[in-house]
Amino acid sequence: MHLKYRPDIDGLRALAVISVIVYHLNNHWLPGGFIGVDVFFVISGFLITKIIYREIISNQFSFKNFYQRRINRILPVFFSVMLCTSFVAWYLLLPDEFMLFLRSLKSTTYFWENMFFAKNTGGYWDSSAEQMPILHTWSLAVEEQFYILLPLILLLLLKIRFQTENKLLRLNINTILLILFVIAIISFALAQISPKYSFLNKYNYYSLFTGRAGELLIGSIVGILQIKIDEHSPKKNYLHSFIFTNIFTIIGSIALIFSFLFISKKYLFPSIWTLIPTLGTALILYFYHPKSIITRIFSLIPLVYIGKISYSLYLWHWPIIVLAKKYLFIEHLVTFKHYAYITITCIILSILSFYFIEKPCRKNNKSFKFSLIIYYILPSLLILSIYYIHKKNRSLDFRFEKRIKLYNLQKQFLDPQSNFCHNVINDNCIFGDTSKEPSILLIGDSNAAHYGPYLDEAGKYYHFSVKIITNDRHVCAVLPDERAILSLKEFENECTEFIKYLNKAIDKARIIIFTNRQENLYYNIKTRFILSNSLPKFIDFLNKKGKKVIFLAQVPMLNANEYDKYYYYFLINKTFDTHNMLSHIEEKSNNFVYNIIKNKALYFNPLNDLDENSKKSWPIYNSLLAYSKDNNHLNEYVTRQWAKEVLPKQKAFWERIARIANKSN
Structure with missing residues (x-):
């Protein structure tokens, strides 16, 4: 009609x-x-x-x-x-x-x-x-x-x-x-x-x-x-x-x-x-x-x-x-x-x-x-x-055939074969020298998870093991105040189980290594108080339990558009000027966190020990991009490479950590 x-x-x-x-x-x-x-x-x-x-x-x-x-x-x-x-x-x-x-x-x-x-x-x-x-x-x-x-x-x-x-x-x-x-x-x-x-x-x-x-x-x-x-x-x-x-x-x-x-x-x-x-x-x-x-x-x-x-x-x-x-x-x-x-x-x-x-x-x-x-x-x-x-x-990726394997390795956040257990509750998430008792615990969000390969290499090099419990923030944030703000009811049961498991793991650990993506907390008016109030309180809570706390710095963030350009040029095997890739947006939040926790925890930035040429070329390392799925997550493939460069220079720090971790009960 x-x-x-x-x-x-x-x-x-x-x-x-x-x-x-x-x-x-x-x-x-x-x-x-x-x-x-x-x-x-x-x-x-x-x-x-x-x-x-x-x-x-x-x-x-x-x-x-x-x-x-x-x-x-x-x-x-x-x-x-x-x-x-x-x-x-x-x-x-x-x-x-x-x-x-x-x-x-x-x-x-x-x-x-x-x-x-x-x-x-x-x-x-x-x-x-x-x-x-x-x-x-x-x-x-x-x-x-x-x-x-x-x-x-x-x-x-x-x-x-x-x-x-x-x-x-x-x-x-x-x-x-x-x-x-x-x-x-x-x-x-x-x-x-x-x-x-x-x-x-x-x-x-x-x-x-x-x-x-x-x-x-x-x-x-x-x-x-x-x-x-x-x-x-x-x-x-x-x-x-x-x-x-x-x-x-x-x-x-x-x-x-x-x-x-x-x-x-x-x-x-x-x-x-x-x-x-x-x-x-x-x-x-x-x-x-x-x-x-x-x-x-x-x-x-x-x-x-x-x-x-x-x-x-x-x-x-x-x-x-x-x-x-x-x-x-x-x-x-x-x-x-x-x-x-x-x-x-x-x-x-x-x-x-x-x-x-x-x-x-x-x-x-x-x-x-x-x-x-x-x-x-x-x-x-x-x-x-x-x-x-x-x-x-x-x-259909055939036109990039010569470069696709390296591209995939760079884009890969964590190798599924490595079984880093991000977003998974699993007692077997232990890395480094697994012959040692896991008394070091890495916790946080995906910005903590991407340090997993680095800590795996550190544990193997200095003979300690690390248990890893990380979760995406949208599922369950580690900081209590942040969980209250997010109030994600669809993940409520999953989050409850995660926090129970996390608290048990904290009780067993001697050393807590913690980090998260603090930059988006710092620049958000509603959540900035989490950095200024909840983070110090959380570290005080860990200290009262007798835990040694190490806070890892957030890695330099990239300009998202430059990140996409790099990968396109990489695939067509064309030189790309990387001088504008760093956004430096994380610097203020890193400094802010350092100042509020410096008397409560060790603040450590693993990338500080890169040699001058590597620092100058960063985020490119050995001709490959160190970042994976976006502009703020490291990939496993390149992380293992730069870890092997910096770990010998960090001998005093990690030997001290290993002694505490391996101290007999």
């Missing part, structure tokens, strides 16, 4: 897609531009519900016809863009980045990429998310999930019967609207309370159920209400008179402009704030009048044209921006030339895909079976085949 065409909706789509693209080019230009996606959600709920509702009440609804229209409309251009992006990503991304990309691509075949990105990023505004070429497809997954649930819900509500006074009655339209409204309110409420619950917080931005369902259902409610207006002349409804439609659509437009200009990533989103653009869009959709000012503006030919190609524009823009940054090795597209090239490329590709893929496939009159196989099953099988073949033997 076809809807009467409204050009103003295409104009509204144009506003939405332009805001998103502008935000992604430079978020300082339009702080709330990401809200364009929310405008799309309301429009989608509005249009899809009108189609489904009309077909159900006229007994014309068919799941097969509905999903064929969705397949024809969405999937051909979607998979075309995904496959084009895959080729460029293969050429530009580092091998581990490309593997992550393929994992995200695989999730698109079953419309689960929103959950994938929620699980594999620190959030929509996290720096890791900005480097994922198909991150933007999360919104399409939300819509697809909604398209699966909405027909079922409407069918249930419209077909349900109940007995009253010997009569068999259906739910009336007002009751159905009330039920949809209640579900929408619950969705917004879940988004609003999400910071209090780690699971909700993690999935808040990307999930259908936290806020997004509310936006789509507001569109659905307006769509059903609009059907009444479509069935009866607007002239019979004074609210749809020329004056009132102007007033309400102008209010709606002001709400959108306010949202784009003033709601930013500083606010919890989605949340109660989401109601502003959601209701603003709903007002524009509901109070339609062909002669109103807002309708005329949104019906302008340039806006309508952009709205028609908005789906292609949305699909192309983000991969182009991300991969252009990767190609140019810049964090921000700072010149007019960059913006112009990206915008022009995006427009050209969108126009081509609209006319040669999107439009012809949408008009496809062939069978459902044809659409399902050609537009969904075959592209999905191709993607899954590429993913599983590459996962098995990394066959």
